Amino acid sequence: MTRESRGIQSIEVGGELLRALARSGEPMMLRDLAREAGMPPAKAHPYLVSFSRIGLIEQDETTGRYEIGALALELGLISLRRLSAVRIATPRIASLADGINHAVSLSVWGTHGPTVVRLEEPSHPVHIAMRVGSVVALLETATGRAFAAFMPPNAVKTALDSGLDRLGVGYNPKRAPASAKTTEMLAEVRSRGLARAIGDPLPGVNAFAAPVFDHAGHVALVITAMGPEGTFDVGWDSAIAAALRGCAGEISRQLGHGTVQEPRPESR
Structure with missing residues (x-):
């Protein structure tokens, strides 16, 4: 006993x-x-x-x-970092940031929407309005769009109906996209395998975001590369886009996801 x-x-x-x-x-x-x-x-x-x-x-x-409160959020982030997907992805986004010489973030779907859990800084300073713990807007950031495009439609609708798109960094109430425009935007993200933001919502900062899938085909996390518009090539076939796709695909394979989506090539 x-x-x-x-x-x-x-x-x-x-x-x-x-x-x-x-x-x-x-x-x-x-x-x-x-x-x-x-x-x-x-x-x-x-x-x-x-x-x-x-x-x-x-x-x-x-x-x-x-x-x-802040301590509870910090404890929650520590717990998230212990998840296998985040543990596997963390050293790889560090290598990606070194390889492309731009900032790279790792985000998961949290209570309030897309939440940054890791941020790797480049060697040169970049003004980015986010930090670990930041929640980003669902439809107005590359990170949010990558989640929205590959999550179940009902989950996206629930998030939008509950106002999660209005909670994050990057939300602009004057530019809430109409339903048809939103559908078209997310369809492009699915087609490319990447979400892209060009100087918007952060002026002067471009971004690509790629989803990482688990063994069941669910979005486990999103990797986002960000950099100043003068040095961040936003071409769909750019070296940055290719490196990000490769990084996300490799992590997905390690999580047991068997199919890697091949993007459609297109010139800038």
């Missing part, structure tokens, strides 16, 4: 609040959060104060709602 290790009951009780917030996936008011955790608001509040102090949660000063 094994003896159960001794724990701290108050931490376990407070943990119900964190679980309730995680299940919700969106900011919650105190009364709703306490109800979901099965405790009165007066009991829940001291736990929330302590969790706020250490960064597990944070409270919006305007709405009063509680949401996941």
